[in-house]
Amino acid sequence: MRFAVIGSLGWAGSRHVNALAEMGQDIVALVDPGEGCAAQAVKVGAKALRSFDELDLDTIDAATLALPPHLHPEFTRRLARAGKHVMCEKPIAPDSTEAMALVEFAKTVPVTIMPGYLLRTNPHIRGFLDALRGMGSLRRVHLSTNVRKPSMAGWRSEPVIGGALLVNAIHQMDLATWFVGETLTPRFAQLDNVHFEAPTEDLFFTSLVSPSGVTASILSSWSPNPPICDDGLMITDAGRLRIEAETDEGSIILTGTGYRKNGEDVALPGVVGVNQFIKELEHFIDSIENGTPLWVTVKDNYDVQKLIEDCRAVAIAPAGRVAKRVA
Template sequence: MKFVVFGSLGWAGSRHVNALVEMGHEIVALVDPGAGCAAQAAKVGARACASIDDLDFDSFEAATLALPPHLHPLLTRRLALAGKHVMCEKPMAPDTAEALSLVEFAKSVPVTIMPGYLLRTNPHIRGFLDALRGMGKVRRVHISTNVRKPSMAGWRSEPIIGGALLVNAIHQLDLATWFVGENLLPRFAQLDNVHFEAPTEDLFFTSLVSPSGVTATVLSSWSPNPPICDDGLMITDAGRLRIEAETDEGSIILTGTGYRKNGEYIALPGVVGVNQFIKELEHFVDAIETGSPLWVTVEDNYDVQKLIDDCRAAAIAPAGRVAKRVA
């Protein structure tokens, strides 16, 4: 398939480029105003463009977007209206109202629009969920990420579009909703600066409850010295995702090679070292080519952006930030 990658020089966009190259897809253009775009494009045989306006719209079928989130909605719309399939990184919009309007928009266009919640397509997570679903009624889920950050710099700590909640916990809130299979509402939430003096929180914690009484707790922390343990899944160059759950038939914990169910270690084949971006893009292409249903939808993106709003509204003492370290 012929692709264009937007934000190709960034953390996520460069991974889209590498994944597409490894998968053997043709990248016809890279769109990034950054200085290294021409060199990056030359390496993969693509054109370098500073803006969407420089693209030849007849030359590609699909695009991936990995941009500061406020740029996602307009580009998603322009591309989809031109008949291009779009894989847009999470969050698809800077706020819930725009996320909701994208749900209606996605229904109105005959192309595939998929949000980039790559854990939904990760075989390790899918294998864990299959096992969890075979263990009777779920009572409690805990999902946490600890990400190493030497400092808080760039757009990731800017108000509105940054912070540990919107940038990282968004994945865990999506997983919690998916695992529990019901809407979740926060009993309380905490957004604080534990390590860094910064405009947005470096710690997010919430306890959520579903209508049937399932509890899901979510922790997302950015710190210079994250506690890394053996159980869990590496999702960044320096961080750890940990998942544990209790059901009527016991407990289950995500491990580095699969999961541990009631004390028994189960290895999942082919999950160690898996390239999550390749798995995500394989699913995107498969959905386009076969018309099979997406494992994660624009509506799922809205649900998680709405839950983020609910958590902000439920935050206790939001002004009570205590910064112990200056970034």
Template sequence: MTTADQSPRVAVVGAAGWAGSRHARAFAKAGADVTHLVEKDERAASLAQELGAQMVPSVQELHSDDLDLVVVALPTTVQPAICADLLNRGFRVLTEKPVAADAEGAAIMAAASGAGSRLMVGYTLHHHPAVALLSQWVRDNDVIAVNVRSVAYKENIDSWRADPKEGGVAVVNGIHAIELVSSWFEGAPKVLATSASSSLYGSHVPEHVLSMLQFPSGVVFSLQSYWSPWQEPQGLNQGDWSLTIDVLAAGGRMVWSNESLHIWDRDGGHQEKNFAPSDLFLRQAEAALRFCAGEKPPVTFAQALRATEIADALRSTAAHGAREVRAP
């Protein structure tokens, strides 16, 4: 284990990918010692040289006594088996969201040793400074409806994103909002209706999803999530993801849009708060290092599993044209 004067030791699996490289640099910036990058070829060689890390071809080359955390940033269908193996071998793990693409993958994770105690799921929205304020406002108000628009800029939909097993945009991008909103309300939401389209890029997966759900409390949750070939002027993650969450309550309204937060009360009063652009990967890395030190992770396996179950219900509704499907 790390001593008091030793930096936490971190390995990154899938370091050559967009998310993996962001994780690796973020942990280094947060003060960790990124000791290993796991890649099957030389794609991460320059990053390994930059960080002073050793490249290894497989997670089997990693040993739990030498590491405090393993970060897994791979396609969703691949992650469950690798994370389960790492957990069963005693590692502490941060996995990219979602916890799985479907119920089968989630079952693999659920059966792993330590899934409830040594696993943190990387939902970056929880690390934005607006979320603590928004979440408290939701707890303090009688919410009627939540409306979300989540748009991720992509030049093309190819590689693993174009694999139908990955679930399309609702699982890859919309799941962020599904997880956050479902963390505010109890019970399994009913999926009232879902529409999906693949007309923007012509891939074999849903590229645009529009869905309406209702929680047992009566709160209605509408979600529009799509990949866009047009980059918007503002957004999270260095401008490639535009997110708006509009919460309507009996006593007022709160709208979080990228780096701004607006609050209206019933008598017409208005407050606005603007944030400096946040490196959500860096904030998440800092939280993960606290997780290594014993803190509870911001998103646990159980919380992430609930989001995956809701996304499964959305996919089922869109695929079969069913109505009023209740998430497990």
């Protein structure tokens, strides 16, 4: 399949490039105004372009987008209207209003539009969820990420598009809605600056409930000194996702190799060191070529973006308040 990667030099975009190259896909063009795009393109036999407007849409079948989120909707629309499939990093819109507009838009175009919630396609998480679903009714789930950050800089700490909630907890929100399978409502939410003076929060914490009474709590923390432990799944270069759940039939936690169900370790084959971006793109291509229903949809993205706004609305402290500063 012929691909373009838009935002190819960024954290996520460069991983799209490497994954597509490793998969042997035809990377036609890399689009990024940053220094280094030409050198990156030479390595994978692609054209380097400084802007989306330079991209000849007739030369590609699909594109991935990994940009500051406010740029995602316009490029998604332009690609889809030209009949190109789109894998767009999360969040696919800057807010729930634009996310809902994309839900409606996606119904009108005969192409695949897949939001990049890569944990949904990760075999480690899917194996964990299979086990959880075999354990009777879910009562409580807790999902936490601890990301090591020496400082807060760049767009990730900018208001509206940055912060621990939108950049990291968004994945946990998605997992919580997927695992619980019901609408979640925040009982409370906390957005605070525990470590850094920054315009956005470095800590997000919420407790959510479903209509049937399932509780999902989520903690997402950016810290120079995150707690170190062996259980969980590495999702950033220096962070960890941990999940624990209680059901009618016991408890389960995510481990580095699989899960621990009622105290007994179960290893999942082929999950350690898996390239999540390859798994995500394999599913995207499978959906395009074979019509496999998407494991994550534009509507799933809307649900998460709406939940994020619900949490902001009930937050007990506004983002930006500085509690303490690390020297």
